Amino acid sequence: MDTKDSLIFEKGNKKAQTNFVPKLDIECDELEEIIPKKFIRDEIQIPDIPEVEIVRHYVKLSKINYGLDSGIYPLGSCTMKYNPKINEHIARLAEFSQIHPLQEENEGALQLIHNISNMLGEITGMDGFTLQPAAGAHGELVGLLIMKKFFETKGVVKNKIIVPDSAHGTNPASAKMAGFSIIELQSNDYGEVPLDHLEFAMKQGDVAGIMLTNPNTLGVFDRQIKDITRIVHKYGGLCYYDGANLNPMLGICRPRDMGFDIVHLNLHKTFSTPHGGGGPGSGPVGVTNELIPFLPIPCIISAENGIVCSHDKFHSIGRIKAFWGNFGIILRAYVYILSLGAEGLKRVGQIAVLNANYLKSQLQKKYYLPYNRVCQHEFVLSDKDMPNEITTEDIAKRILDYGFYAPTIYFPLIVNGALMIEPTETESKNSLDNFVEVMEKIYYEALNNPEKLKNAPLNTPIGRLDAVNAARNPILHD
Amino acid sequence: MDFISHDDDAITEMLKVIGVDKIEDLFKDIPKDLIINGLNLPEGLSEPDVLKKLKELGKKNTIYANSFLGAGCYFHYIPTLVDFVVSRSEFYTSYTPYQAEASQGYLQAIYEYQSVISRLTQMDVANASMYDGSTALAEAAIMASIITRKNQIILLEGVHPEYIEVVNTYCWGQNITLKIVPLDKVEDELNQEIAAVLFQSPNFFGNIEDVSVLVKKITDKAPNCLLIQCMTDPTCLGILKPPGETGVDIFVAEGQSFGINPSFGGPGLGIFATKEKFLRKIPGRLVGKTKEINGEREGFLLTLQAREQHIRREKASSNICTNQALCSLSALIYLVSLGKTGLTKIATQNFQKAHYVKKKIKEIPGYEILNIKPTYNEFIVKCPDVDSLIQECKKLNLLPPLPLSKYYPEMKDVALVCVTESNSRESIEKFIKALELANNKGGRN
Numbered sequence: 001m002d003t004k005d006s007l008i009f010e011k012g013n014k015k016a017q018t019n020f021v022p023k024l025d026i027e028c029d030e031l032e033e034i035i036p037k038k039f040i041r042d043e044i045q046i047p048d049i050p051e052v053e054i055v056r057h058y059v060k061l062s063k064i065n066y067g068l069d070s071g072i073y074p075l076g077s078c079t080m081k082y083n084p085k086i087n088e089h090i091a092r093l094a095e096f097s098q099i100h101p102l103q104e105e106n107e108g109a110l111q112l113i114h115n116i117s118n119m120l121g122e123i124t125g126m127d128g129f130t131l132q133p134a135a136g137a138h139g140e141l142v143g144l145l146i147m148k149k150f151f152e153t154k155g156v157v158k159n160k161i162i163v164p165d166s167a168h169g170t171n172p173a174s175a176k177m178a179g180f181s182i183i184e185l186q187s188n189d190y191g192e193v194p195l196d197h198l199e200f201a202m203k204q205g206d207v208a209g210i211m212l213t214n215p216n217t218l219g220v221f222d223r224q225i226k227d228i229t230r231i232v233h234k235y236g237g238l239c240y241y242d243g244a245n246l247n248p249m250l251g252i253c254r255p256r257d258m259g260f261d262i263v264h265l266n267l268h269k270t271f272s273t274p275h276g277g278g279g280p281g282s283g284p285v286g287v288t289n290e291l292i293p294f295l296p297i298p299c300i301i302s303a304e305n306g307i308v309c310s311h312d313k314f315h316s317i318g319r320i321k322a323f324w325g326n327f328g329i330i331l332r333a334y335v336y337i338l339s340l341g342a343e344g345l346k347r348v349g350q351i352a353v354l355n356a357n358y359l360k361s362q363l364q365k366k367y368y369l370p371y372n373r374v375c376q377h378e379f380v381l382s383d384k385d386m387p388n389e390i391t392t393e394d395i396a397k398r399i400l401d402y403g404f405y406a407p408t409i410y411f412p413l414i415v416n417g418a419l420m421i422e423p424t425e426t427e428s429k430n431s432l433d434n435f436v437e438v439m440e441k442i443y444y445e446a447l448n449n450p451e452k453l454k455n456a457p458l459n460t461p462i463g464r465l466d467a468v469n470a471a472r473n474p475i476l477h478d
Numbered sequence: 479m480d481f482i483s484h485d486d487d488a489i490t491e492m493l494k495v496i497g498v499d500k501i502e503d504l505f506k507d508i509p510k511d512l513i514i515n516g517l518n519l520p521e522g523l524s525e526p527d528v529l530k531k532l533k534e535l536g537k538k539n540t541i542y543a544n545s546f547l548g549a550g551c552y553f554h555y556i557p558t559l560v561d562f563v564v565s566r567s568e569f570y571t572s573y574t575p576y577q578a579e580a581s582q583g584y585l586q587a588i589y590e591y592q593s594v595i596s597r598l599t600q601m602d603v604a605n606a607s608m609y610d611g612s613t614a615l616a617e618a619a620i621m622a623s624i625i626t627r628k629n630q631i632i633l634l635e636g637v638h639p640e641y642i643e644v645v646n647t648y649c650w651g652q653n654i655t656l657k658i659v660p661l662d663k664v665e666d667e668l669n670q671e672i673a674a675v676l677f678q679s680p681n682f683f684g685n686i687e688d689v690s691v692l693v694k695k696i697t698d699k700a701p702n703c704l705l706i707q708c709m710t711d712p713t714c715l716g717i718l719k720p721p722g723e724t725g726v727d728i729f730v731a732e733g734q735s736f737g738i739n740p741s742f743g744g745p746g747l748g749i750f751a752t753k754e755k756f757l758r759k760i761p762g763r764l765v766g767k768t769k770e771i772n773g774e775r776e777g778f779l780l781t782l783q784a785r786e787q788h789i790r791r792e793k794a795s796s797n798i799c800t801n802q803a804l805c806s807l808s809a810l811i812y813l814v815s816l817g818k819t820g821l822t823k824i825a826t827q828n829f830q831k832a833h834y835v836k837k838k839i840k841e842i843p844g845y846e847i848l849n850i851k852p853t854y855n856e857f858i859v860k861c862p863d864v865d866s867l868i869q870e871c872k873k874l875n876l877l878p879p880l881p882l883s884k885y886y887p888e889m890k891d892v893a894l895v896c897v898t899e900s901n902s903r904e905s906i907e908k909f910i911k912a913l914e915l916a917n918n919k920g921g922r923n
Contacts, residue, residue: 008590008814009597016819020557021827025903028830031717035829035852039686041719045597048817051559058563058587058811065583068571075573082481083571086525091741092561095536101551101743102884103877108538109742122518134609134744135800137787145651173787173797177620178651182792221507252505253512268800272481276804277584278574278763279607280745296647318650319643322550322612322732323743331741335532341522344480350501351482357504358492374504400580408576411788428483429492455772460579462777463770470768470781474757476603477593 007478008057012047019051064461066405068275072431074359076378076408076420077168077217079247079269084339087272087332096331101323109327110307113300116334117284123337123345124243124263125256126286130295132325136244137170139264139283140211144178145317146262146287146294147208147238153294153315156236158208162201164193166218166412168244171211180208187414191218191371193228202235209238213245214258215376217412217420219356229259238262238291246270247424248353248377251346261288271333282329296320351425352377355432359423362436366443370415378422380415386443388450392417395442397456397464402438479524544905545877548856548896549682550611550638550710551743552735554824555900557815560737560808570804574763578779585778588765588803591810598715598813598821599729600722601751606763607806608748608798611732612641615676615708616648617761617796618728618750619656622674622704624795625759629654630671634661636681638710639885645676661687665699674704674727680714683894684849684856689724697725704728711735712749714854716825721751728752737812738805747805758785761796827899828855831906835897838910844917848892856896858882862917864891870912876905878912 031040066073073080091097099109117129133139144161151158161175164185172182183201188194193212201207210232215221222228229239241260247270249255255263267273268281275281287295293315301310340348353376360369360379367381383392396406396419408420423432445452457463484492489501498504505513523531545553564570568583575581575588588606595604608614619631631654633642642658649656659667664675675696679687693705704727712731721729733747734740752760766781787794816824832855839845844862861867864881871878879896882889897906 007586007593008810009593012817017815017817018819018823020555020816020820021823022555022899022902024827024830026831026834026906028834031826031829034833035686035717039688039718039852041715041717041723044716044818044821046594046813046816046818046821048819049814051557051815054811054814055559055562059566061583061586062563062566062568063583065568065572065575066577066580067568069567073573075576078573080573083567084481086528088565088570090529090532092739093533093536094541095533095539097739097741098541098553099539099742100545100547100553100740100877102547102549102880103540103542105538105540106742108535111538112535119519134613134802135798137797137799138609138613141651141797145647148651169786169788169791169794170797170799172792173790173794176792176794177648177797179653221505223507223509226509226512251514251517253508253514257512257514274570274804275573275800276570276802277572277588277807278803279800280609280802280805281800297643318647319640320613320647321644321744322610322638322640322746326609326744327742328739328745335528337519338523338528338531339479339525342517342519344522345517345519347480347482351484353504354484354489354492354496354501357496357498361496374507376504376507396577397579400577405580406577426481426483429488431483457579461582462579462775463773465578465777465779466768466771467779467781470766470779471784474764474781475767476757476764476781477589477596 009047009478011053011057012049015048017048071404072423072427072435073405074407074421074423076422077244078408079422079424080275081272081424082426083272083274084336087335090335091328091332110300110309112334113324113330114302114307116330116337119337120265120284120286123250124286125254126263127289128292128295129284129286130299131284131330132296132321133283133285134321134326135279135281136264136266136283137174139285140170140174140242141177142285142296142320143240143262143264144175144180146291148178149294149315149317150238150291151208158206160207162207162210164212165414166191166216167211167213168217168242171242175211183207191216191220192222192224195224195227195231198228199231202231202237207237209240211240211242213242215245215248218371218380219375219378220371220373221376225258244269245377248349250349252349261291267329267333272336273329273332280326280329282326348425355423355425355427359421359432363439366440378420380412381419381421382415383417387447390446390450390453392419394453394456395419398442398453399438400457401459404435404438479522542877543875544901546879546895546897546909547877548711549880549894550640550732551740552711552896552898553740553900554713554735554898556737557812559815560811563811564804564808569807575780578777582777585765587807587810589767589778591806592765594810594813595749595751598720599751600720601729602754603757604751605760606765607802608750608762609802610744610746610748611708611710611730612644614730614748614750615641616645618706618730619645619674619676620648620652621728621759621761621795622706623654625756626673626702626704628671628673631656631673632664632667632675633658634664634675634677636661636683636685637676637678637708638682641708665695668696668700670700672700672703674706676706678708680709680854683858684853685851686854689726693725711855713825713828716821717829733805733809736809738808745802745805747802747809758782759795762798762801824899831899831901832857832897835906839913842913842917845913855898856894859893859895861891861893864893867893867912867916870915874908874912876909876912
C-alpha cells in the first residue's frame with residue numbers, strides 16, 4: 001500500500017462543500033461584530049471533499065480491515081463474540097439516541113439502567129451496581145478507589161494490592177492510579193494462586209486486597225478460589241474480581257459466591273456490545289451491600305416515588321465520568337440480556353467452554369500446551385517445540401495469510417511465546433474446524449517450509465511492519 | 479433467542495473429541511457448591527418481542543422538536559454518511575488493531591483522526607482518543623503531575639461542574655492536591671510547586687477567555703507549570719484561534735459535537751492533544767506510520783506501546799486500554815465531511831444565532847444577559863422565573879435550557895441557554911415566546 005496519495009487529506013479540490021450547513025434563515029450580525037478579530041483563526045487546513053470521494057475512501061479502508069463479521073476472531077481474553085444486529089438498530093432509535101443527559105423526562109433511560117443493574121446483580125450475585133465506568137480499565141479504577149475509600153473511612157492504612165503474575169496488564173496499572181503499590185504473586189505450576197504465598201503477603205497487614213480473574217488468563221478455574229477469598233478476608237482485605245473472563249461462568253457460577261466483594265464486567269466482551277476497533281466499551285462495577293455507600297455518584301436507586309437518581313456524596317468516591325456512563329453501550333447489553341434470558345445466558349457459558357476445549361483438544365495435537373488441564377473460555381499454547389525456531393509471531397502472521405485474525409500473542413507473560421486463544425460460543429463447529437485446519441497447515445509449513453512463516457504475512461495489504469523504527473522516529477500525523 | 483450455531487449432533491461430536499460425556503464434565507474444576515441452579519431472570523425474547531419491549535420503554539423518554547440545552551452535550555446536525563461509515567461492520571466489529579497487517583483500514587483511519595485533530599487544534603500530536611472530555615481532563619492533570627513531578631493542580635472556576643468532580647476523584651486517587659480558584663485570583667495562587675493550571679474556554683457559562691493573555695500571565699509567574707485547556711463543544715474551533723496558537727500545553731475536549739448522537743450523554747469522545755515534547759508521556763493509544771521490514775511500502779501500526787499498561791503494567795502512564803475508537807471514527811468522518819468551509823460556516827452560524835437570541839432577550843423586560851465577555855453558542859440569562867420558563871418551553875415542544883441551580887444552588891433563576899446551527903428561525907421564535915410568557919406573571923400557575 002502506498003500512503004503517499006491515499007490519505008483523505010489528499011482528496012478534494014477548490015469547490016466549497018456546504019452540503020451539511022443549514023440555510024441561515026434569520027438576519028444576523030456579521031461575525032466581526034460579535035467577536036473581536038484577535039480571537040479569530042486563520043483558515044483550517046482540512047480540505048473540502050465531495051461526499052462520494054469520502055464514502056469511497058472509507059469503504060476502501062473498511063475492505064482492508066478484518067472484523068468479527070469477516071470470520072473467527074480468536075483473541076484470548078477479548079471475548080470476540082458475535083454482535084447482534086438488533087442491538088445496533090435499537091441503539092439508533094431516537095427515543096434512546098436523541099435524549100439529552102440533563103433533560104428531566106428521562107424515566108425510560110433511568111429505568112433501563114436500573115433494570116440492567118438488577119440483572120447484572122443476579123448474574124454475578126452482587127448487591128449493587130454502578131453503570132458509570134466507560135471501559136473495563138475504568139471499572140478497575142473505580143473498584144480500587146472504592147477499596148481505597150473503604151479503608152480511608154475505617155481509618156486503616158492499607159496501601160498495597162496483590163496482583164498475580166497472570167493478571168491483565170490493566171490490573172497493576174489501575175491499582176497504581178488508585179494510589180496503591182503492587183505485590184506481584186507468582187502462580188504455581190497449575191497456574192493457580194499459591195495459598196502459602198498469599199497468606200504470607202496478607203499477614204503483613206498493609207494489604208488492601210487482591211485482584212483476580214477467575215478463570216484466569218490461562219483459561220484455568222482456580223480450584224482453591226474459596227480458600228483464596230477466605231484468606232484475604234481473614235486479614236481484613238477485600239477481593240476484587242476482574243470480570244474480563246466472566247463469559248464461561250454465565251449461568252454456571254457467580255463471583256459473589258466465590259467470595260468476591262467487588263466485580264467489574266466488560267459489557268463489550270461478555271454482553272455482546274461491539275468492540276468498535278477498541279471502544280467505546282462499558283465497565284460496570286458491582287459490590288456487596290457493605291460497599292454500596294462507596295459507589296460513584298450519581299447512583300440510580302429505587303425509591304418510593306419510582307426510580308430516582310441520588311447525588312448523595314456521603315461516602316461515595318465521587319464522580320468518575322460526566323453524566324451517566326456509556327448509555328448507548330449499556331442499552332445494547334440490556335437488549336442482549338433480554339434476548340437471551342436465563343437459559344440463553346447459561347447456554348453461552350456452556351458452549352463457550354465447549355468450543356474452547358474442542359479447539360484445545362484439536363490444536364494440542366501439534367502445538368505445545370503448557371498447562372494441560374480442562375480449560376474454561378480460553379487456553380494458551382506456546383511456540384516451544386516448534387520446528388525450525390518458528391516463533392509465535394511467525395505463526396500469528398501466517399494465520400493472517402489464511403484470512404483469519406490471530407490469537408492474542410505473548411500474553412499472559414507467564415508463558416513464553418504465548419498464543420492465547422478464545423473462540424467464544426458464537427463460532428460454529430465448521431468455523432472452528434477451518435481454524436484447526438489452518439493451524440495444522442501452518443505447523444507443517446513450519447516443518448517443511450519455514451521461510452514462508454518467517455516472511456509472513458504474504459497475502460495481506462502490507463507486509464510485516466518495522467515497529468522498532470516506528471517507535472524510534474514516531475510519525476503520528478501527516 | 480441465542481446466537482449459537484451448534485445442533486445436538488455437533489455438540490455430541492465435539493464432546494467425543496474432547497473425551498468427555500457431557501458439557502457439565504468441563505466444569506469439574508469448579509467446587510460443586512459454587513455451581514448455581516439457573517439464573518432468576520426472565521425467559522429470552524425473540525427479536526420482534528425485544529424490539530417491542532424497548533420501544534415501550536423508549537416512550538418514557540421525551541423527544542423534543544428543538545433544544546436550547548447544551549451544558550456539555552450538544553445537538554448538532556450529523557451528516558448521514560457518518561453513520562454509514564461507522565456502520566461498516568469491518569470497522570465496528572473489529573478490536574484494537576493489534577495485528578497491523580489485517581487492520582490497515584482502521585489504523586489508517588485512526589492516523590487520519592490524529593492528523594485531523596492536529597490540523598484543527600494546531601497541536602503537535604493527538605492520541606487515538608480517551609473516554610470523554612471529563613476523564614481526558616483528569617488524565618491531562620495526572621500527565622502534568624508526572625511530567626513536572628509536582629502534585630498540586632489549580633483549576634480555574636468555569637470548568638464544567640461535572641468535570642471538576644471527575645478531576646477531583648482522579649486527583650484524590652493519586653494524592654494530588656486540587657485547588658479551585660477564580661480566574662482573576664490565579665496569579666496569587668501560583669508558585670513553583672504547581673504542576674498545572676486547568677481551565678475551560680469557552681467556559682461552562684459560555685465565556686470565551688483571551689487564552690493567549692492567560693497563558694502569558696501564568697507562564698510569566700510559573701514557567702514550569704503546564705497550561706491545560708478544555709472545551710465541551712469544539713465546533714467553535716471552526717472560528718476560534720486554536721490551542722496550538724495560543725500556547726497551551728495540553729488541549730482536551732469532549733468530541734460528542736463531532737458527529738456523535740447525544741445518547742443520554744455517552745458514549746462521547748475524549749479529544750487529547752499536546753506538544754511534541756510530551757509525546758512519550760501521553761496516555762492511551764497512538765497510531766504511527768512506518769515502513770515494511772522487508773520492503774518499501776508504508777503502513778500503520780500501534781506505536782510507542784512501551785508507555786502502555788499491557789507492557790509497563792504498574793509503571794504505565796495510564797491504565798487506559800479500550801478507548802473510544804469508533805467515536806473517533808465518527809469525529810473524523812464528521813470533520814472531513816464538513817471540511818474547512820463547512821466547519822467555518824457551522825461555527826459562524828452558532829455565533830450568529832446565539833448572538834441573535836441574546837439580542838432578542840435583551841429586548842424582553844425582566845431578563846438580563848450575565849456574560850460580559852464574548853460567547854460562542856452558550857450564555858447565561860437571569861430570568862424573572864426560571865421554573866416558569868422551563869414549563870413554557872416544554873409546552874412549546876422545546877427542550878428547555880439548564881437552570882444553573884442544578885449545579886449552583888445559590889444561582890437562582892439563572893439559565894444556561896444553548897443555541898446551535900440546528901435551531902431554525904421557527905424554534906427561536908418559539909423560544910422567545912416562551913421567555914415572554916414566563917415573564918408574564920399572570921401566566922404563572
